[in-house]
Amino acid sequence: MRPRKSQKLDLNEAYPCPCRRRGRIVPIALTEAFGCDRCQQIFVVRDQNYVIEQLASHYSYKRAWRWNGHQWLLDRDVRRSYMLVLIVTVLLLAFCLILLATAKSPVNASATFRLLVAFLFLMGVVILLWSASRR
Numbered sequence: 001m002r003p004r005k006s007q008k009l010d011l012n013e014a015y016p017c018p019c020r021r022r023g024r025i026v027p028i029a030l031t032e033a034f035g036c037d038r039c040q041q042i043f044v045v046r047d048q049n050y051v052i053e054q055l056a057s058h059y060s061y062k063r064a065w066r067w068n069g070h071q072w073l074l075d076r077d078v079r080r081s082y083m084l085v086l087i088v089t090v091l092l093l094a095f096c097l098i099l100l101a102t103a104k105s106p107v108n109a110s111a112t113f114r115l116l117v118a119f120l121f122l123m124g125v126v127i128l129l130w131s132a133s134r135r
Contacts, residue, residue, distance in 0.1 A: 006066040006073075009049045017041070018052065018065040018072035025052075051075050086129045094122055 009015070011032060017023040023038025032045040034052060043052040046064075053064040064075035097118035 005068060006050050007069045009045055009052065009067055011045065011049065015067060016072070018043070019054075086126075089129060090122070090126050093125055097122055 011027050014024045014026045015034070017025050017036045017039060019036065019039050019041060021036070021039050023036040025034035025036045025041075025043055027033075028035050028042070032049075033055075034043045034045070035041070036043075042055040044055055045051070046053055051064050051066055053062050055062075065072040066075050067073075098115075100114075100118065
């Protein structure tokens with residue numbers, strides 16, 4: 001099994017391109033950056049030489065990778081992940097909606113109908129937040 005721990009990048013060494021092409025990223029002289037000899041992408045080194053980040057990108061967000069000695073792993077930083085926010089939001093909404101659904105309302109609606117509406121609304125919010133977090 002290959003190690004999952006990140007290794008520090010050597011600024012004088014060439015690595016395979018993380019964009020899944022057959023190119024190699026080589027150090028750019030006098031900078032802390034790498035350039036791919038095949039796809040012409042530029043990657044900046046950050047986080048004390050543990051992470052490379054793609055500079056010019058057609059993505060709406062910057063992609064970053066960590067080197068484990070054998071392959072590049074996508075850098076899934078907690079700050080960039082919406083999953084924790086999604087879970088907390090869903091739990092908070094579920095709690096509020098269940099409280100609202102079980103409360104007595106002036107309209108003569110059954111509790112089952114209110115719980116069903118609350119559940120459908122919650123599922124809509126979950127799907128909306130999930131699709132937004134996928135980018």
